[in-house]
Amino acid sequence: GTYTVTVTDLKKCTATASFTVGKNITELNVTSTVKNVKCKGGSDGEIQINITGGCPTITYTWTGGLTGANPKNLRAGTYTVTVGDGSQNKVHIVSVTEPNDLSITLIGTIDASSAVATDGKITLSISGGTSPYRALWAGPTTIPDGNTTGALEANNLRIGSYGLTVTDANGCTAVRTGINIAIRPPEVLAPKIGSADVSSIFNGFGVSCFGDA
Numbered sequence: 001g002t003y004t005v006t007v008t009d010l011k012k013c014t015a016t017a018s019f020t021v022g023k024n025i026t027e028l029n030v031t032s033t034v035k036n037v038k039c040k041g042g043s044d045g046e047i048q049i050n051i052t053g054g055c056p057t058i059t060y061t062w063t064g065g066l067t068g069a070n071p072k073n074l075r076a077g078t079y080t081v082t083v084g085d086g087s088q089n090k091v092h093i094v095s096v097t098e099p100n101d102l103s104i105t106l107i108g109t110i111d112a113s114s115a116v117a118t119d120g121k122i123t124l125s126i127s128g129g130t131s132p133y134r135a136l137w138a139g140p141t142t143i144p145d146g147n148t149t150g151a152l153e154a155n156n157l158r159i160g161s162y163g164l165t166v167t168d169a170n171g172c173t174a175v176r177t178g179i180n181i182a183i184r185p186p187e188v189l190a191p192k193i194g195s196a197d198v199s200s201i202f203n204g205f206g207v208s209c210f211g212d213a
Contacts, residue, residue: 028054028088030081037076037098039172040128045074045096054085102129102168104176111184112159120157120181126150129168136165157181 006016028051035046049069051058060069061082071079076098083090103126110121118141126133126148135152137143139162143154154162163177 026053028085028090030083030090030092032094036096038170040098040101043073043075046072047094054088057086059084099130100128102172102174103127104166104174111182113184118156118158122154122179124152126166129172130170134167138163159183
């Protein structure tokens with residue numbers, strides 16, 4: 001509003017002045033920047049609250065015991081903060097997410113044809129985590145490390161036990177061991193049934209065997 005003040009000195013001289021006090025408060029706006037959890041079950045999430053407008057003195061009241069404008073070491077979940085500047089309050093809800101479990105699924109194997117053959121095969125599927133993935137193999141046959149987005153094959157394998165460690169784009173890992181390549185059982189060939197021509201001199205008159213009268 002507008003205010004007027006009059007000042008009078010000892011000699012009854014006066015001076016008058018007017019001034020206006022305005023309400024110059026801008027709207028308080030709240031946004032957030034989120035760093036999600038990198039690996040399933042982790043606690044490395046982070047929230048940064050961003051403020052525009054309002055008055056300079058800002059307070060943050062969180063659910064779950066968090067404090068300040070930049071809480072860290074968070075698990076996946078939903079967090080609520082009330083931001084106030086003394087005259088305005090804004091409620092802001094933030095979600096921190098996490099990826100699914102990084103997992104290795106065995107699709108199938110083909111055993112080697114003999115103890116010295118190198119014709120075995122392993123087929124796998126990788127899911128969860130954050131692609132792309134990198135696979136590090138272990139086993140009796142040297143298998144080059146490789147990148148994949150999900151499907152994975154290892155060929156030309158000897159008999160033995162194989163394993164691998166998969167690392168995703170966030171550095172999360174999954175391990176699979178005990179994938180065995182054995183010797184294929186020999187192929188069993190079914191007997192072939194043939195046909196033969198049979199002739200007889202039996203003449204139909206009661207003489208069926210040689211020497212019979």
